[in-house]
Amino acid sequence: MIARDDYPRPQFVRDAWMTLNGTWDFAADDEHVGAAERWYEHGPFERQICVPFAYQSQLSGIHESTFHDVVWYRRPFKIPAEHAGKRAILHFGAVDYDAKVWVDGQLVCTHQGGNSSFSVDITDVLKGEEHHIVVRAQDYFEDLTLPRGKQYWKEKGEVMWFTNMTGIWQSVWIEFVHSVYLERVRFTPHLDTNEIEIETFIEGLARGQRVDLCVEITFKGAFIAKETICAGNEESRRIHLNDFNDHGFGRWWSPEKPNLYDVQFTLLLDGRPVDRVTSYFGVRKISIENGKVCLNNKPYQMKLVLDQGYYHDGILTAPSDEAIRLDVELCKQMGFNGARKHQMVADPRYLYWCDKLGLLVWGEMANAYKYSESYAYKMASEWGEVIKRDYNHPCIVAWVPLNESWGVPDIWNHAKQRHHAMSLYHFTKSVDDTRLVLSNDGWEHCISDLCTIHDYAHDRALLMERYTSIERVMNDLPGKKFIYAEGYQYGGEPVLVTEFGGVNLRVLPESPVVTPCAANEREFLKQLVDVIHPMVVSGMVQGYCYTQLTDTETEICGLLTWERQPKIPLSLIRRINEGELVEEL
Incomplete structure (x- = not known):
């Protein structure tokens, strides 16, 4: 069984993906020699770790509190035959703190920040059938200016500070897309006008290409709205939801009634579907009215x-x-x-x-x-x-x-x-x-x-x-x-x-x-x-x-x-x- 095999980004889902969670090769680089010795090509990976768990955790299979401020990861992978010819986007949920990523010996991205996600298109470096990902993660245990939260700057937690973490600590996965694809969307509910504002961001669009984006909204299986947009790289559109004022019967979102609209996006290039994404949104409003905290225009x-x-x-x-x-x-x-x-x-x-x-x-x-x-x-x-x-x-x-x-x-x-x-x-x-x-x-x-x-x-x-x-x-x-x-x-x-x-x-x-x-x-x-x-x-x-x-x-x-x-x-x-x-x- 692969650790944490759930889809990592449930608010924006594609069917074509593969998890990279599970067993990776692992090595500590206490002398900081890995880069000079080109570990991204042939490193001395003598241990194994269960990703996405930090080496300090029990579930990682290592469970050490010793500080290793530089650690390396490596794992092989193959592109499934059904995704051959598609672009491959490599995603990291979070790596603490500085990350460098190589694929097949080539540096494909760097990222700084232990709490945020990052992605990179690795398609152009993939040659042949067998591939390797190598990650170098560097933490700074004693740097108190680092955004670290409750992670302690000592090896053993005390008072209100807890065990530190280093390296990969959220899911790693690859998704497969057409050369033109929906990179992300942004939902902004407008409860007072009963509209959802949808901003779309399309990647890979070349000059002269015609792209249509079909947006279909349903609620508990019932049809709500459907629009087809002649889309550019970035578009914004408001769609009326045909709801009514909430008197306990509407479709607004709240803790008591967590109503969610389902959305399917279909991207068509020259009339041919090339990308499908499913998502959802909730219509809710948080505001301050007459000195009161309000949820959906009611004191809460x-x-x-x-x-x-x-x-x-x-x-x-x-x-x-x-x-x-x-x-x-x-x-x-x-x-x-x-x-x-x-x-x-x-x-x-x-x-x-x-x-x-x-x-x-x-x-x-x-x-x-x-x-x-x-x-x-x-x-x-x-x-x-x-x-x-x-x-x-x-x-x-x-x-x-x-x-x-x-x-x-x-x-x-x-x-x-x-x-x-x-x-x-x-x-x-x-x-x-x-x-x-x-x-x-x-x-x-x-x-x-x-x-x-x-x-x-x-x-x-x-x-x-x-x-x-x-x-x-x-x-x-x-x-x-x-x-x-x-x-x-x-x-x-x-x-x-x-x-x-x-x-x-x-x-x-x-x-x-x-x-x-x-x-x-x-x-x-x-x-x-x-x-x-x-x-x-x-x-x-x-x-x-x-x-x-x-x-x-x-x-x-x-x-x-x-x-x-x-x-x-x-x-x-x-x-x-x-x-x-x-x-x-």
């Missing part, structure tokens, strides 16, 4: 859970698609309507299941820890690639490029770091004006669409009183950080508590010892009520994000263990999220 309280995306055996790579789906289902069973993917970029398969099952997502970037000009360049480039890749997912309702001043630790005193936070905010808005954007989640905001607060107080009476007015919040919130950075102030934005809780319960003997800690399940339940209930019933708090979904290698504040086992019945957590003062266990 976001009930999120912080999800750090870690697995005990795969680190940030889920062991299976079923495991990804389970995380989404468990969130919903506990009464949460969303998740904040914390300090990491979600796998497209995760976003697919959130689209399909109905779970709001706050899309977040893995942050650096320190600031530098070189970091700023890296961050801006990689963040743009993340937005571009994930734009079409209706589940994403907010973008969080920075969290708790990570990467900008001196934002209060340094104008340059404030400009960086604002540049990310404005850049994000410039490429996506359909979602909410945070300049710096938790504290030291510059301009943000929301006023988001991190508050780990556990006293129920204190929380009930604090969240009665914005004045109390601004004046009473303890800690060394102000909610707004120097030169910025609250301007009436909706208030959300986007980190709180963090109640500890140690249920497994192998779990870390952390204090303070609930003595038993009954005490754990009481503490959950004490922190969640004030958020649910506060008339001022328009949303919250409980910390956190699961335990990790150094934390035991999960509602679930690291193995996704509930610490108390999920139904009790759902009732707490619904506002009940649950007492019984």
Whole structure:
């Protein structure tokens, strides 16, 4: 069985593809001699690794915490006979951090960024029947200006930092296309006018060629619309969806009713079909109206859970698609309507299941820890690639490029770091004006669409009183950080508590010892009520994000263990999220 053989990009699907996940040859290059010795032609690959799992993970088959900042991969492949004559596009879901890729000894691409995807057309270097891909990945373990998220700069995780990762950690695959093909599409729903805006990008089109793009939209098998566009390299078209205003019966997307339209694209060259892609979109609107967070033009309280995306055996790579789906289902069973993917970029398969099952997502970037000009360049480039890749997912309702001043630790005193936070905010808005954007989640905001607060107080009476007015919040919130950075102030934005809780319960003997800690399940339940209930019933708090979904290698504040086992019945957590003062266990 091939590891992770699910289709890696479910929002844009072609039938003609082959996975390259599975067993690859592997070698560490601690002396950095591989390039000079031309390992891309004949390297000393003495070990094997299971891709897409990083060598530090159990599922990789290596499971070492030793730092190897340069690693090499190699695997043979053949082009299936049925795809002979087509162009071959090689895709990498993510490689941490700098990647170089050779095919048959020829360098075909380089890429920088450990969280974003990249692709390259390798057709022109393929000669004969037997081929080899070689990847060199370089990480920088001790560079604190690297966008790294929770990956620690030491070999063993501690406090709130976890095991590092190096190299390939998301799926690798090849898809096969005609010389003229649909490279990508961009869906923008316009709920108020009942339209979907579809931007299409065609690759390989030569001057004088006639290309028609047929777009067919269905909903649960029923025909909705069909248009044929005389297409150029880039086109934009709005299509009316013939829906009606939503009174519980329409086709709008929400966590409660995750309605999705199916789309088939057929590209015709001189009247002959040369490419087919299936996709989907959801019609939903996230906005702020009269000071209220609204979903589909109605006030909506976001009930999120912080999800750090870690697995005990795969680190940030889920062991299976079923495991990804389970995380989404468990969130919903506990009464949460969303998740904040914390300090990491979600796998497209995760976003697919959130689209399909109905779970709001706050899309977040893995942050650096320190600031530098070189970091700023890296961050801006990689963040743009993340937005571009994930734009079409209706589940994403907010973008969080920075969290708790990570990467900008001196934002209060340094104008340059404030400009960086604002540049990310404005850049994000410039490429996506359909979602909410945070300049710096938790504290030291510059301009943000929301006023988001991190508050780990556990006293129920204190929380009930604090969240009665914005004045109390601004004046009473303890800690060394102000909610707004120097030169910025609250301007009436909706208030959300986007980190709180963090109640500890140690249920497994192998779990870390952390204090303070609930003595038993009954005490754990009481503490959950004490922190969640004030958020649910506060008339001022328009949303919250409980910390956190699961335990990790150094934390035991999960509602679930690291193995996704509930610490108390999920139904009790759902009732707490619904506002009940649950007492019984």
